[in-house]
Amino acid sequence: GGSVKKMPxxxxxxxxxxxxxxxxxxxxxxxxxxxxxxYQELFQFFCSNTTIHGAIRxxxxxxxxxxxxxxxxxxxxxxxxxxxxxxxxxxxxxSYPVNLNLNLNSDRLTFPAVTLCxxxxxxxxxxxxxxxxxxxxxxxxxxxxxDYNMSLARSDWSTLSTQKxxxxxxxxxxQRHPLRRQKRDNLVNLPENSPSVDKNDWKIxxxxxxxxxxxxxxxxxxxxxxxVREWYSFHYINILAQMPDAKALDESDFENFIxxxxxxxxxxxxxxxxxxxxxxxxxxxxxxxxxxSLWTSSLPGINNGLSLVVRTEQNDFIPLLSTVTGARVMxxxxxxxxxxxxxxxxxxxxxxxxxxxxxxxxxxxxxSYSDCTEDGSDVPVQNLYSSRYTEQVCIRSxxxxxxxxxxxxxxxxxxxxxxxxxxxxTKHVAWGYCYYKLLAEFKADVLGCFHKCRKPCKMTxxxxxxxxxxxxxxxSEDWVFYMLSQQNKYNITSKRNGVAKVNIFFxxxxxxxxxxxxxxxxxxxxxxLGNQWSLWFGSSVLSVMExxxxxxxxxxxxxxxxxxxxxxxxxxxxxxPAPNSHDNxxxxxxxxxxxxxxxxxxxxxxxxxxxYNSLEPRGLSRDGDVGHE
Numbered sequence: 001g002g003s004v005k006k007m008p009x010x011x012x013x014x015x016x017x018x019x020x021x022x023x024x025x026x027x028x029x030x031x032x033x034x035x036x037x038x039y040q041e042l043f044q045f046f047c048s049n050t051t052i053h054g055a056i057r058x059x060x061x062x063x064x065x066x067x068x069x070x071x072x073x074x075x076x077x078x079x080x081x082x083x084x085x086x087x088x089x090x091x092x093x094x095s096y097p098v099n100l101n102l103n104l105n106s107d108r109l110t111f112p113a114v115t116l117c118x119x120x121x122x123x124x125x126x127x128x129x130x131x132x133x134x135x136x137x138x139x140x141x142x143x144x145x146x147d148y149n150m151s152l153a154r155s156d157w158s159t160l161s162t163q164k165x166x167x168x169x170x171x172x173x174x175q176r177h178p179l180r181r182q183k184r185d186n187l188v189n190l191p192e193n194s195p196s197v198d199k200n201d202w203k204i205x206x207x208x209x210x211x212x213x214x215x216x217x218x219x220x221x222x223x224x225x226x227x228v229r230e231w232y233s234f235h236y237i238n239i240l241a242q243m244p245d246a247k248a249l250d251e252s253d254f255e256n257f258i259x260x261x262x263x264x265x266x267x268x269x270x271x272x273x274x275x276x277x278x279x280x281x282x283x284x285x286x287x288x289x290x291x292x293s294l295w296t297s298s299l300p301g302i303n304n305g306l307s308l309v310v311r312t313e314q315n316d317f318i319p320l321l322s323t324v325t326g327a328r329v330m331x332x333x334x335x336x337x338x339x340x341x342x343x344x345x346x347x348x349x350x351x352x353x354x355x356x357x358x359x360x361x362x363x364x365x366x367x368s369y370s371d372c373t374e375d376g377s378d379v380p381v382q383n384l385y386s387s388r389y390t391e392q393v394c395i396r397s398x399x400x401x402x403x404x405x406x407x408x409x410x411x412x413x414x415x416x417x418x419x420x421x422x423x424x425x426t427k428h429v430a431w432g433y434c435y436y437k438l439l440a441e442f443k444a445d446v447l448g449c450f451h452k453c454r455k456p457c458k459m460t461x462x463x464x465x466x467x468x469x470x471x472x473x474x475x476s477e478d479w480v481f482y483m484l485s486q487q488n489k490y491n492i493t494s495k496r497n498g499v500a501k502v503n504i505f506f507x508x509x510x511x512x513x514x515x516x517x518x519x520x521x522x523x524x525x526x527x528x529l530g531n532q533w534s535l536w537f538g539s540s541v542l543s544v545m546e547x548x549x550x551x552x553x554x555x556x557x558x559x560x561x562x563x564x565x566x567x568x569x570x571x572x573x574x575x576x577p578a579p580n581s582h583d584n585x586x587x588x589x590x591x592x593x594x595x596x597x598x599x600x601x602x603x604x605x606x607x608x609x610x611x612y613n614s615l616e617p618r619g620l621s622r623d624g625d626v627g628h629e
Contacts, residue, residue: 036553036557038557039554039557042550042553042554042557046546046550050543050546050547050550051539051540051542051543051546052537052539052543052546052547053537053538053539054071054074054075054078054537055075057071057075078536078537079536081536082532082533082535082536082537085532085536086529086532089525089528089529089532090525092520093520093524093525096368096369096518096520097518097519097520098365098369098370098516098517098518098519099516099517099518099519100514100515100516101514101515101516101517102512102513102514102515103512103513103515104510104511104512104513105510105511105512105513106509106510106511107509107511108296108297108298108509109296109297109359109506109509109511110294110295110296110297110334111263111288111294111295111296111297111305111306111506112288112331112332112333112334112357112359112462113286113287113288113289113331113332113333113334113336113338114286114287114288114306114329114330114331114504115284115285115286115287115329115330115332115338115340115344116258116284116285116286116287116308116310116327116328116329116502117278117281117282117283117284117285117327117328117329117340117344118257118281118282118283118284118327119281119282119312119322119324119325119326119327119328119346120282120283120317120322121236121279121280121281121282121317121318121321121322126243127239127240127243130170130239130242131236131239131318133170133171134170134174134232134235134236134239135150135320137170137171137174138150138228138232138320141178141179142228145179145181145204146224170235173235173238173425173426174235176425176429177206177207177208177231177234177235177425177432178206178207179204179205179206179227179228179231180204180205180206180207181203181204203220203221203222203227204220204221204224204227204228205218205219205220205221205227206219206227206231206234207219208430208432208433208436209430209433210430210433210434211429211430215433216433217433217436217437219436225323228320229320229321229323232320232321233280233321234432236279236318236321237279237412237413237423238423238424238425238426240279240412241412241422241423241424242424242426254270254273254275254285256311257283257285257310257311258285258308258309258310258311259309259310259311259484259487259499260307260308260309261287261306261307261308261309262306262307263287263288263295263305263306263307264295264297264298264304264305265303265304268287271290271293272287272288272290272295273285273286273287273289274286274289274290278340279412279413280321280322281328281340282317282322284338284340286338287306288306288334289334294334297505297506297509300505300506300507300508300509301505301506302354302503302505303505304505304506305503305504305505305506306502306503306504306505307501307502307503307504308501308502308503309484309499309500309501310327310347310499310500310501310502311498311499312325312326312327312347312349312497312498312499312500313325313349313497313498313499324346325349325497326346326347326348326349326500327346327347327500327502328340328344328345328346328347329344329345329346329347329353329355329502329504330343330344330345331343331355331357331462331464331504332462333460335387335388336387336388336390336393337385337387337390337393339392339396342392345466347500347502348468348500349497349498349499349500350470350471350497350498350499350500351468351469351470351471351500351501352468352469352470352471352500352501352502352503353466353467353468353500353501353502353503354466354467354468354469354503354505355464355465355466355502355503355504355505356464356465356466356467356505356506356507357462357463357464357504357505357506357507358462358463358506358507358508358511358512359460359461359462359506359511359512360460360461360462360463360511360512360513360514361458361459361460361461361511361512361513361514362458362459362460362461362513362514363457363458363513363514363515363516364455364457364458364516365457365516365517365518366457369516369518370455370457370516371454371455372454372455372456372457373389373454373455373456373457374456374457374458375388375389375456376388376389376393376394376456379394379452379453379454380452381394381397381398381401381449381452381453382397382401382417383397384396384397384400384401384414384415384416384417385397385415386415389456390456391453391454391455391456394449394452394453394454395449395450395453396414397414397415398447398449398452398453399411399414399438399442399447399449400414400415400417401417402438402442402447402449403423403434403435403438404417404420406434406438407423407428407431407434407435407438408428408431409421409422409423409424409427409428409431410422410423411423411435423435465507471500471501481498481499484499
């Protein structure tokens with residue numbers, strides 16, 4: 001009986017020791033990957049060992065619940081404030097701010113291009129006949145509207161009868177766009193011999209209608225001078241557009257306009273200028289536009305710049321287009337068109353105008369820092385000018401392309417696109433109506449040209465300041481005009497209004513460069529983030545790594561616990577047929593061969609083996625039972 005009692009107990013003890021040793025080895029292997037048994041163990045280890053200030057207070061004061069609650073609120077509040085500051089820093093970084101850098105440079109400067117126009121729309125021989133016809137129609141219109149008898153040249157009156165038949169075609173188009181008076185909201189024609197009316201109650205303008213006359217555009221002006229000039233200019237443009245070859249208008253008369261030209265005390269020649277025709281400003285000459293031989297100022301000052309003596313007396317001009325006397329000057333960079341309406345200014349007759357210049361360059365950051373463009377290749381507008389990209393070039397090209405698309409023809413003031421022709425009411429009857437409607441949409445930015453056209457990243461501008469003095473003086477005007485008449489064959493009709501002098505020079509060699517640099521770089525961002533982290537937690541980069549390690553361990557524990565829960569669910573689910581099955585043959589066959597109850601329980605149901613202490617009472621009870629048996 002005694003031998004039966006000791007043998008099973010020794011075997012069970014030996015078996016339990018082996019199982020405990022195996023379990024300890026498995027736990028040691030798991031300890032190599034820092035496995036934590038629960039979330040509480042993980043956070044307790046982190047708070048006890050981290051270098052982040054304040055975290056240890058959550059552990060050492062755990063016996064005092066009030067302190068634990070206080071430090072928990074303080075810790076997470078500080079954590080939230082720090083990340084709020086982080087958000088502000090990130091928002092500032094991704095707004096891409098810039099610093100403006102101002103640099104003063106001193107060097108010999110390349111002289112800019114200078115464009116000078118006569119302010120005298122020339123009565124070109126190719127269109128002289130039609131212009132005479134237009135003047136005759138305008139004479140009759142002003143006589144009907146204002147009882148004003150506009151004086152015309154005798155040659156015009158002598159040829160009036162011979163040109164009456166040929167002017168019928170022009171008269172037809174002028175009558176389609178007549179000059180009218182406007183009272184309040186209604187446009188009416190002023191009948192002949194009408195009683196006098198209060199001129200303050202009337203406005204003058206003209207009507208432009210669509211091709212089928214179903215819709216009309218009322219172009220009215222409060223000033224009669226502006227209305228007559230705009231109406232005459234509209235018909236003048238149509239006459240210019242009828243010329244098949246623009247070279248027919250190229251009638252340069254440089255010697256009769258520029259009496260003297262000197263740069264750096266040296267005389268200019270024809271290689272130093274180019275000529276083009278402007279519909280409203282007449283003949284224009286651009287100096288120093290040849291990129292192969294550009295002028296360079298040797299010294300600043302009035303004697304080291306460009307000096308011009310120009311003729312300002314208007315001869316054979318068009319009085320309804322040009323209402324001012326003098327010349328128009330514009331300073332611009334090379335390879336840029338001269339937009340005389342935007343940057344030009346007038347030179348007064350009988351005055352010496354001295355223009356001092358200061359060069360200023362602007363360099364912008366592209367990419368994410370601004371919407372500037374390097375060369376215009378990324379702008380969705382075709383450049384119609386034979387020059388480099390500028391914002392004004394883009395805006396005018398955008399309008400011209402919309403003009404061709406909407407109206408079927410191109411505006412005469414801007415370059416001609418490919419496979420297009422200039423607007424002319426002999427071919428495009430309602431182009432005027434379309435143009436003024438499109439112009440109103442353009443100014444309201446309905447066409448989107450101002451959004452499409454971006455500023456260039458590099459710009460060169462010239463800040464100008466002008467001084468004026470009488471030229472020639474009263475004591476020297478006699479011999480000056482005599483020399484001009486002898487050398488330039490100048491027929492003097494009005495001495496004081498006949499000539500003007502222009503001096504253009506650099507005020508100094510210093511020029512200003514406005515540059516941009518990033519105000520918030522990656523290094524600045526990391527520095528600011530580190531400052532905030534040190535302010536709120538007094539820690540370093542390694543503390544950040546500890547926080548990252550905590551997050552990774554938290555994810556790992558969550559994954560392991562979820563995997564264990566999933567496996568336990570699979571082991572607890574009983575295999576075999578459904579519970580309502582009546583087939584018990586399989587159960588009856590396996591019943592005689594079942595394993596002992598304790599083996600079945602440990603291996604199939606319990607996930608972890610019970611400890612030795614838990615097995616001992618069960619074995620003693622069985623031994624007692626056996627002994628009693």
